Amino acid sequence: MKGWIAFVLFGFLSACGVDDSTEQTPEESVDLCEAAAQHRAECTGNYVTPPICDEASEAAAQNILEVPCEEFSDEFEATGKADGAFCDWFGTGCTPDEPIFGGPRCESNAECSVGFCAEGRCFEGVNSDEFSGVIGLYTETEEVEGGTTELLDSNGMTRELRRQLVQEAQNSVHFSAFIIQDDEVGWEMAQDFIAAAQRGVEVRVLVDATTQYFATYPLIEEMAANGVQVLAFNPLTEWALLRTLLPITGNDRLHEKLLVVDGKSAIIGGRNVGVEYLVDERWRDIDVLVEGPAVEKIQRMFLGIWDKNSELEYRVGCSGRDKYGFHCPSFEGESLLEDMRFYVPAEAEGSLKSRAIYSDPMVQETPLGYFATLALIRAAQESITISNAYFVPPRRLRKHLKAAEERGVDVKVITNSKTSTDGIWMYYASLNYYRELLEAGVEIYEYQGVELMHAKTMVVDGKVGVIGSFNIDPRSAVDNSESLLIVREDAVIAELLESYQVDLANSTLASSDIPLSEMLKAKAHRLIEPLL
Numbered sequence: 234m235k236g237w238i239a240f241v242l243f244g245f246l247s248a249c250g251v252d253d254s255t256e257q258t259p260e261e262s263v264d265l266c267e268a269a270a271q272h273r274a275e276c277t278g279n280y281v282t283p284p285i286c287d288e289a290s291e292a293a294a295q296n297i298l299e300v301p302c303e304e305f306s307d308e309f310e311a312t313g314k315a316d317g318a319f320c321d322w323f324g325t326g327c328t329p330d331e332p333i334f335g336g337p338r339c340e341s342n343a344e345c346s347v348g349f350c351a352e353g354r355c356f357e358g359v360n361s362d363e364f365s366g367v368i369g370l371y372t373e374t375e376e377v378e379g380g381t382t383e384l385l386d387s388n389g390m391t392r393e394l395r396r397q398l399v400q401e402a403q404n405s406v407h408f409s410a411f412i413i414q415d416d417e418v419g420w421e422m423a424q425d426f427i428a429a430a431q432r433g434v435e436v437r438v439l440v441d442a443t444t445q446y447f448a449t450y451p452l453i454e455e456m457a458a459n460g461v462q463v464l465a466f467n468p469l470t471e472w473a474l475l476r477t478l479l480p481i482t483g484n485d486r487l488h489e490k491l492l493v494v495d496g497k498s499a500i501i502g503g504r505n506v507g508v509e510y511l512v513d514e515r516w517r518d519i520d521v522l523v524e525g526p527a528v529e530k531i532q533r534m535f536l537g538i539w540d541k542n543s544e545l546e547y548r549v550g551c552s553g554r555d556k557y558g559f560h561c562p563s564f565e566g567e568s569l570l571e572d573m574r575f576y577v578p579a580e581a582e583g584s585l586k587s588r589a590i591y592s593d594p595m596v597q598e599t600p601l602g603y604f605a606t607l608a609l610i611r612a613a614q615e616s617i618t619i620s621n622a623y624f625v626p627p628r629r630l631r632k633h634l635k636a637a638e639e640r641g642v643d644v645k646v647i648t649n650s651k652t653s654t655d656g657i658w659m660y661y662a663s664l665n666y667y668r669e670l671l672e673a674g675v676e677i678y679e680y681q682g683v684e685l686m687h688a689k690t691m692v693v694d695g696k697v698g699v700i701g702s703f704n705i706d707p708r709s710a711v712d713n714s715e716s717l718l719i720v721r722e723d724a725v726i727a728e729l730l731e732s733y734q735v736d737l738a739n740s741t742l743a744s745s746d747i748p749l750s751e752m753l754k755a756k757a758h759r760l761i762e763p764l765l
């Protein structure tokens with residue numbers, strides 16, 4: 234799907250001269266901003282990927298170049314509080330770090346009886362109730378105790394499980410995905426949804442309108458015509474006027490991947506619907522099956538998203554109903570969130586602790602997926618292992634990955650190589666940040682093979698895991714809605730780490746020695762970062 238975006242952008246990039254034939258000499262290629270970044274690195278030891286050198290940046294770069302090393306002060310340091318590419322480029326609209334550490338003041342770990350000294354405050358560590366409380370406070374979510382998980386790192390098994398759950402559903406099937414592909418797996422799922430709806434189960438399906446439109450609309454129209462309630466987020470033309478009234482742009486996507494059945498079982502993770510996601514030996518991906526009390530939170534998440542989209546559809550006069558037969562609420566403000574039919578009490582047994590997080594850039598200043606990812610990285614004391622399909626970390630995230638390395642945390646990232654990526658554009662956007670991160674000690678491993686590594690998982694200190702839809706890129710940080718599950722339980726963390734080791738064995742460590750022609754392509758891709 235990154236392909237159609239790439240197609241649209243091809244002409245634009247061509248115009249930018251992103252081609253081997255336009256290769257420049259080193260002297261020509263090092264622009265003022267890069268020169269200023271290198272000067273700063275020589276003076277402070279801290280290299281930060283510079284912005285695209287426009288007129289304003291050039292003036293700032295010239296200023297930095299004229300400062301002798303001995304006069305370098307904080308004023309010239311990159312504070313790295315960027316949220317997304319525009320902040321990365323121009324330094325505007327950036328969000329400061331939230332004060333997540335509130336313990337006694339400290340200067341070193343020795344001053345703290347437990348845990349470590351995190352950003353000047355004693356802190357009990359990522360696997361503590363203290364940290365859980367902080368995340369709860371900022372995200373207004375609750376950590377739930379009890380229940381079970383099953384890590385789904387096999388495509389075939391995930392397909393069968395989704396099918397089984399839908400086929401056995403008795404009351405409700407709630408599903409959300411970025412895309413349902415026009416292929417045998419997409420239509421198979423559509424038929425399962427239709428069959429459930431026709432035997433009286435309430436079936437609700439959410440997709441991203443733009444992405445789905447480029448894949449197939451007939452598939453979701455077929456579902457809508459046969460009893461499935463369908464909503465499509467942010468259609469390009471139908472919501473055009475609405476976008477002038479709300480904090481939403483044509484670039485915003487619904488990206489969460491969720492299935493909740495009968496309020497008893499939920500699957501949350503990285504897979505959309507299609508052959509590449511759900512057939513063995515195709516893309517590498519990870520979901521997790523959750524049962525027990527945490528399902529209530531995931532159900533709430535889905536119903537909140539459904540209510541939001543119903544409301545927005547209502548405000549555009551239900552054009553989706555008129556054109557495609559999609560769902561339309563019967564009155565303004567219609568809400569399912571508090572409808573107790575959808576919630577089933579569950580025993581709080583077992584040692585699992587889990588927290589479902591919904592990231593919504595429409596209403597959250599720092600979208601919560603981004604906040605949670607940043608907070609977990611800031612809280613790491615020993616290790617951070619990341620598997621992420623699209624690794625284009627915004628400046629604030631890079632700052633904290635580097636800070637983690639600096640305090641001795643072992644940071645490893647697996648992302649796609651040039652051969653495994655499904656969008657060469659994403660590869661070059663990612664390559665842009667290799668040098669900065671590798672030189673700080675972050676190990677970036679490139680997944681080898683011809684199929685995509687599509688997972689979005691993280692484990693911190695071998696104790697806390699994240700499984701969800703959040704790509705480590707500007708789009709997931711500030712444009713997409715996302716769903717994540719943070720888990721604390723030895724068994725599921727062991728499974729995540731085992732799965733990570735399998736991928737690590739299939740990956741090779743990237744080098745910071747990147748050919749100039751490759752770096753030039755990477756730099757050009759900074760221009761289109763927010764669109765990728």
Ligand SMILES: O=P(O)(O)OC[C@H](O)CO
Pocket residue numbers: 234235236411488503505622655704
């Ligand atoms: O945005 P993602 O991470 O769901 O991936 C997008 C498509 O699956 C691949 O282009």
